[in-house]
Structure formats: C-alpha cells, structure tokens
Amino acid sequence: MTTHQRSEHTTRTGPSALRLRVLPAEVHAALLRAPGPYTASFLQTPAWARVKAGWQAQSLGWVDARERLVGSALVLFRQLPGVRRSFAYLPEGPLVDWADPQLDRWLEPLLDHLRGTGAFAVRMGPPLAYRRWTARTLKDAAGPGRRVADVLPDLVEPLGAAVSDRLRDAGWRRCGEDGQGGDAQPRLVFEVPLAGRSLDDLWTGLNQEWRRNIKKAAKSRVYTRIEGPEALPAFHNLLRITERRDGFDLGRSLEYYQRQYAELNAEAPGRMRLYTARHEGEMLAAHTLLTAPDGNRVWYQTGASADHRREVRPSNALQWRMLCDAQSMGAAVYDMRGVTDDLDPAARAHGLLRWKLGTGGDAVETLGEWELPLHGAVNKTLHRAMHAYLTHR
Template sequence: MSALLATARCGQQDAWLGPVSAETYRAFLASRTGSALGPGFLQCASWADVKVGWEARLLGWGPQDGAGPGELSGVALVLLRRFPGTRKYFAYLPEGPVADWSDPELDRWLNPLLRHLRAEGAFAVRIGPAPAYRRWNAAGLKMHTGAGRHVSDVLTCEVDPLGAAVAERLRARGWQRCGDDGEDNDAQPRYVFRVPLAGRTTDDLWSGLNQEWRRNIRRAHKSGVEVTVGGAADLPEFYRLLKITEERDGFRLGRSLTYYERQYAALNAEEPGRMKLYLARHQGEILAAHTMVTVGRRIWYQTGASADRRREVRPSHALQWKMMLDAHAQGAEVYDMCGVPSTLDPDVRSFGLLRWKLGTGGHVAETLGEWEKPLSGTTNQTLYRAFQMYMARR
C-alpha cells in the first residue's frame, strides 16, 4: 500500500479518507445544496481551475475506498501551494471541508485529513469551518454606530451554539484563528452580510429596504437605467470599472482580468449559469457591473464595480435590486452580499461599504472565520513560522 493510501486508512473509529473522482465529488455537493446552509462555491471542484499556482486534491470521507456519493459523509477541495525552495506545501481548504461539524468527535474525521495532508508534504493546514457564530440585524447595528465602535460591541440578536462549540473544539486541538480582528487580508472575511429570501414575497423584500435604497432604485428606473445579464465578452469592461472602483474607494483586490475570465469559464463549464455578470447601462454606457454566483439555494453577490460618471442615476442600486429579485425567483433562500468590515465608526472609510449593505435590511453574520494549524514535526514548525513571516511582510 502506498504512503498516501496507508494514511487514508485510519484507526478503527476514524472515518476512511481518500481521493474521490470529480464526478463523485460533484454529486455529493449537489446532494448538500438543498438549503441556505449548503456548501459555498469555494468548495466546488471547479474552483481548483480558478486558482493558478495551486495543486488541487478532491478528497472524501466514506466507509471504504471507491465509495459512491451516497456513501460519503463529507468531502474537501484541498489546495496545495509549495513553499519556495522546498518540497513542502501549505494546504488550504477555502470554506471547507464540507463535513459534519456537529459531530462532537471532530478527531474522527479531522485526524485522517491531517494525516493524509502530512503524507502529501503539507507543513500547515488552513480550514474554513461552515457554522456561523453570531448574527446582528441591520436595524440594531444602525442604532449603535459611533466613534471607535465595532459590530462585536453590539448585543447580538442570535448566537449559534454550534458555532461556539466548534470554535472551542478547534482551540482545544491547537488550531488558531487567522487574524485577531476578523479582517485578515489573506483570509476569507469573518463578517458577511446576508439578506434572507426564504418565505418572503417580493413586496416583503421591497419593504425591507430602507427609504434611501427605495428612493435610489426609483431614481435609477426613472432615469432610464437598464439592467441586463452580460457574458464573457463584457468582462473587460467589468474589469475596467473595477479598477476605477478600487482607486476611488481605496482598496485593492489584486486580481487580474485573466483571473475573472478563468473564473467565469470554470464555474460555468461546471454548471451553466453558475456565474453571471450583471450590467447597468444608462444612455448606452455601462456604468456598473456586478458578478453573481449560484450554488443550489445560495446566491452570492461577489464583486461590484462602477464608474465615476453619472453616479446620481444610481446604477448599482438598480443592479442589486434586479439581482435580488432574480435570486428570489430562482428559489434561493439567502442572498449573500459577502464580506463587510467590523467597524461601526462613520469616520472610518471602510464603514461606507457596511452602511450601503445595511440599507437592504439584511443582517451581519460572524462566521467562524479561517483557522490554521502547523503539522507536527520540527521542520514543519520552522516552515510555518517562516510562512507567517512571509505573509506578514506581503
């Protein structure tokens, strides 16, 4: 038995872990996308084709080698990045693994994963547990904005006991959360904004918007803003607007046009319509462009871009309203507007993004964020410290 297969067969009480085919992997994910709590798009098999410079592994937990999707209990897309000058890898499971986080015996399936990755040459592992932790509604947060204030300073309207339990279980096993404030630029955002759609009518969605949003949507429609779904040929225009937006709003995603073209091609090759590009035109000119990603009953507004010209006609508000209506019509249970900053200080520049999303009437959810752990061994510990220094300098 090879070293990799030897590590896949674990102790008597451990789950079996090993490579699975892309077909089996996709079938398992499809069986878990029936609710808003299904897997995120970063664990889709196609995401491996987006991440150039990383080696990908599709793994599954099951009763035995060759298990079918109905027999698996979990899967993981693992991205491996080689540490320069070595044969060692940093292992990354974005928003994964897709496993049973309610299991109080995490070691039963987590240990086989760590053993497998160690045998692959990984010196450290980063994971993104699925459970949420806390939630705040928009109205409550708007009442508590102020100098130096943060989302965590406000009394929550909901705490998920599973999220709290998973965090404690991970800490007890030596895992460390990435970024103390939840805004580590190298990790997925810990705070996200979500608009619930399940059980709501379009009238409910409209009444959930604040007065400013409703007024701006009406203004866009009255001004003649037209919203359409574009295609791959429109990505260069989206990217041009994105660079304008980054310069104006003071952030940098660090992604190229090729990245978005690759993402669009990979996600839509896996499932047609998985990634869409929405365009807002006024007098024939594209003034805003936003991307949307769909996996089962979860829909994400991923990236938005807009021009500096004619902002008074509110093209982005028209885009978001159309995207929200389309998500509702598709039967999505949640419209995820992705990451937001944790600040509630109006004088902090990044607060503007949170303020804009609060107008939709959704809620801020604190996820468990991402967690890292160096694997045992002196060499791995040394490489992990060097890796942390490298990331801090970058």
C-alpha cells in the same frame, strides 16, 4: 506536493469509522449538488481549483461503513519557493458533519492524509456562523470609535460556539488571534435572508434610501441585464476605476475573471453571472453573482461602477435585480460577502457597511479560519511565508 502512497485513510475501526479517499472531480461536483445539511461554498468546488493558477489541488471524500460518501473537501496546496514542503488550505471547508460530537473522526483522517502529502501546516475555514447582528442593531449602535465587536449580538450560534471550543481543545489556533496572519476569506459577511420571503417582503425590507434610489434608477431609464464573457473587459475597466476611487486593490487581472467565468460555468452553466447596468447605452456598473452547487445560496462577489452619472443609481438597480433573481431561483440566502467592522459614521470604511445595511439583512461573523501545524512546531519562516500568500489581499 509529494504523491501520497495510500488512497484512503482512517484512524479508527468499528461502525463509526470514516475513511478518506481522493475523489475524481466529477464525483466531487456531483456530491456538492446533492441536498445536505450544509451548502458548499463556491470556494469548495472542483472548478475553483482550476481558477486558482499556481496551486495544486485534491478533491477528498469521507466514506462511512456503508460505503456512502458523507463529506467532502477541496484542498489547495501551495509549495513554498525554495523548499519541497507546502501548506494545505481548505477555503470555507471542509463540508463535514460539524454537529457530530465525535468531530475527531472527521478531522483525524484528513490530517493523516495531509501529513502524507508533505504539507507542514493546514488552514481551514469551517462554513459555520458564530454571531449575528441585525441591520437595526448595528444602525442604532453606530458612533465614533465603535466596532461591530463592541455590540452585543442578536444571536450567538450554538453550533459555531461549540465547534470553536472543540477546535481549541484539539490544538487548532484561530487565525489572527496572536496578531499574526488574519483570515484570507472575510470573517464578517453580510447576508440577506430570502427563504419564505416574497418580493414584496424584500422590497419593504429595504430602507427608504434604497427604495428611493431604485426608483430613481428606473425613472432615469437605467437598464439591467445579464451579459456574457464579452463584457468582462468593460467590467474589469470599471473595477480598476472603483479600486482607485475607493482606495483598494484586489490584484485580480482580467484573465483571472475570464478564467473564473469559463471554469465555473463549464462545471455548471449559470454558476457565474455578470450583471450590468447601462444608461443611454453606457455601462455604468457591473457586478458578478455566483451560485452554490445546490442553489441554496448566491454570492454577490465583486462590484464595479463608474465615477460619473452616479446620480442615476446604477448599483442600487443592479443589486435589486440580483436580489429578485436570487429569490426567483429559490435561494435561501443572498450573501453580499465581506464588510468592515467599523461603525464610525465618519470613517471612510463605514460606507460599504452602511450601504449593505440598507438591504435590511444581517451582519454575520463566521467561525473564521483556523490553523494547525502538521509536523510539530512550524518553522517561523515557513509560517510567515504562508501568511504572506494567504493574506496579501
């Protein structure tokens, strides 16, 4: 990434003009903690830039005519091997007023700034929901060959639909629609609403299988607790077991999780927690939980479990403990991250979705990730390289 010569950018004048400036990390972090219309993803925190080894990063802020910071973005830059150009990536960002009918006054300063860095393309993930399906709707729709997209949603979010149209009109392309380069972050996620719900409400929202398994774990004396970074090696060992059993590979080393734990908690103590479930002293499951800067959302990020003693249901016990803790912290949403869109009960991929449906939450299709070339048509070789970096997992 080349050094940009100007610290601020604006593309219009007058009372509606917004300027973009580079922010110190501590200013950016403080801004994300303030209440606002949107909750920042953990992927938009300055700490996340320090987690992502091999990437360069900038914290950016939008300033209005009254010199108030009114929006922010964490931009990650990846320089391609053998060239001096990079691509810019805003995972689950930026954090701007997406409801503003003059969306270009937010995006134009950003694009101007990124062109100045030498980036050849930008990818962003507006943090907006597009369509929602309740657990009941998807359970009723399950069948051979069925996909979530085949099912009429319970709700189409008006803002998500409007922003999608505005981005297309401005020349942005939704990732994966041309058969190349899908999203790097999950487009279909699973959310359990917590706002206004008591623990009794959460309990009755679980299906019978979940309630039975949680009771079985308690009867079997499965103990759940929060452990420190010294337990990360055991967590990672369980993760490798889980990957082999379920046929996937996250490609994340123990050092990655140690760095994530250290950096997120250095920015805000308790930002990342490691929950464990033990039976007769042995760790049988371990899950990581991340908290948004404003505390309004928590994420179940990564889960791992052993191959043996599965009958004592340690993962169900852990999830119930994490749901209860999220509710007591005052979070409005418990985000279980990505799920497959496969509704075929016979498909192996359907198992994780079925497990999460048991919590009684909603499957949510986000707006997904969008791309725009910054210097005319993007060279196809550069484009393929960019997709390889972002979608290899």
